[in-house]
Every structure is written in structure tokens, then in C-alpha cells.
Amino acid sequence: xxxxxxxxxxxxxxxxxxxxxxxxxxxxxxxxxxxxxxxxxxxxxxxxxxxxxxxxxxxxxxxxxxxxxxxxxxxxxxxxxxxxxxxxxxxxxxxxxxxxxxxxxxxxxxxxxxxxxxxxxxxxxxxxxxxxxxxxxxxxxxxxxxxxxxxxxxxxxxxxxxxxxxxxxxxxxxxxxxxxxxxxxxxxxxxxxxxxxxxxxxxxxxxxxxxxxxxxxxxxxxxxxxxxxxxxxxxxxxxxxxxxxxxxxxxxxxxxxxxxxxxxxxxxxxxxxxxxxxxxxxxxxxxxxxxxx
Numbered sequence: 001x002x003x004x005x006x007x008x009x010x011x012x013x014x015x016x017x018x019x020x021x022x023x024x025x026x027x028x029x030x031x032x033x034x035x036x037x038x039x040x041x042x043x044x045x046x047x048x049x050x051x052x053x054x055x056x057x058x059x060x061x062x063x064x065x066x067x068x069x070x071x072x073x074x075x076x077x078x079x080x081x082x083x084x085x086x087x088x089x090x091x092x093x094x095x096x097x098x099x100x101x102x103x104x105x106x107x108x109x110x111x112x113x114x115x116x117x118x119x120x121x122x123x124x125x126x127x128x129x130x131x132x133x134x135x136x137x138x139x140x141x142x143x144x145x146x147x148x149x150x151x152x153x154x155x156x157x158x159x160x161x162x163x164x165x166x167x168x169x170x171x172x173x174x175x176x177x178x179x180x181x182x183x184x185x186x187x188x189x190x191x192x193x194x195x196x197x198x199x200x201x202x203x204x205x206x207x208x209x210x211x212x213x214x215x216x217x218x219x220x221x222x223x224x225x226x227x228x229x230x231x232x233x234x235x236x237x238x239x240x241x242x243x244x245x246x247x248x249x250x251x252x253x254x255x256x257x258x259x260x261x262x263x264x265x266x267x268x269x270x271x272x273x274x275x276x277x278x279x280x281x282x283x284x285x286x287x288x289x290x291x292x293x
Contacts, residue, residue, distance in 0.1 A: 082165070094215060101213050162197065221240075
């Protein structure tokens, strides 16, 4: 991609997603992701119904009367986008690749955060953390993140979501709102997620949401006879008879098991998630995610 082509694509994404953020997502985002943290504001005398857990015992002893601490919601958030740039993201049969869809969704979230005066950072991962852009504010910073999503060439091909979550936990000390944008196909042979331990730790430190992106062709195998397929991440290839009903059924069962295992995992740790396909309108899916919060 030439610099001119890259600039054109970045500008196109900016125009579309910025408009969406202004017209649709500004209020939705603010309502769903308003500050989860609480900042100390003042001390006042205890009133009937106040939470006794907020008692300020030092002031109470000094004033010989009960006093409580008053907290205000922290309005400014730190948003971190965990972006899967493994080779599986280059797959697409419905007009755009999964990675291109991730870029649009990430840009929409980033501009919504900017309208809410939040800081935005990005963590790019494959089977390792490829690049980390610390959270900052400003349009130029957001455009830099979008350019990296479209242009960055990873050094590794695989996927390790657990490694990305562990990096987030260690790199961001204060609680943040994090979005994982990935196909979430980091599973074992039985379809079980390999990132459960890292997710379990991360949700205790941060507010995690998952946006699972997939291509409709990934769910089923078409009947097109004998074909040679290749895993884009491992490089392993094999001949498959797609005319075999047993073969197609086994693959569909595996994909369904992987999706269901991920959904159960997210429910177990109270992680908000939404699925969106490359042939779907992601706007409705994002709004649904916001409304569930």
C-alpha cells in the first residue's frame, strides 16, 4: 500500500466513524462507559441512609460527630484497544477482511472516547505483544492508531490473547476500559479458550469488553470438492474433501464448540461481549453491547 493509498483509507475511515460517533455513539458510549472509578470529593456530616462504609473515623473522632466521605464519579476514562493483528485477520470473503472491520470498529470506539474527553491507547498483538501505544488524547493520536491498524506488519503470525491480557494488566496500573477486538480463535483442539487464566486476572483490574469479529465463511465449509487448505498462522496445509458431509459437520461442530466455550467463559467472568461478522452492520451490534452494560 502506497502512502497515498494509506492516507486515503485512513481519511475514509475517519469520515465514516467520526460521523457515527457524533450522531449515534456519543450518548450511548457515555451512558455505557461513564467513569467506573470514584474520586474523593469532600467530607460532610452523616445523614440518615448514608453508607456506614464511607465513614471518616478520623474526622468523626475530631469533631465528636459522625462524618462521611463523599465521592464523585471519575468522568475521564482511559480506554485501551487490544487489537488482534495475527494473520487470521487477513481473511475475508464478504467485501472486507476481519482486520479492516476491526479498524473501523476501533476507530468508532476511539472517536466516541475522544468526544467523552477520554484518553485512548492501543495494544497490537499476535502471539506476542507487537506494539503498545500509551493512552493519550487528540485527533492526531487517534489517526496514528488507525494508521497502525491498517499498515502495521506483525513480526509473528499466531495468536496469544492471554499474552495481550497479561501485558495490559502489567502496563496499565489504574483501572481502564479495555476492548479486545479479535476473532478470539485462540483455542485448543477441543475449542476451549487458552486465555482463561489471563482473563481471570485482567477482569479484576480492568473493565474488559470483547468484540468478536468473524467472517461468515468461517462457520461452515462449502461443498466444493477436494481442496487444499492452509492455516494462515501455522502454515500447515492439508487436502480436505469438502463434499464429505461428515467432514463439514465435524468442522461446524468444532467452530460452534469454540464459540460456545468463549461465551460461557465471558459469562463466568461477567465480560460483556458481542459478535459481528464482516457482512453485518456492526453499528447495531455495538449499540446492543452498550445497552447490555
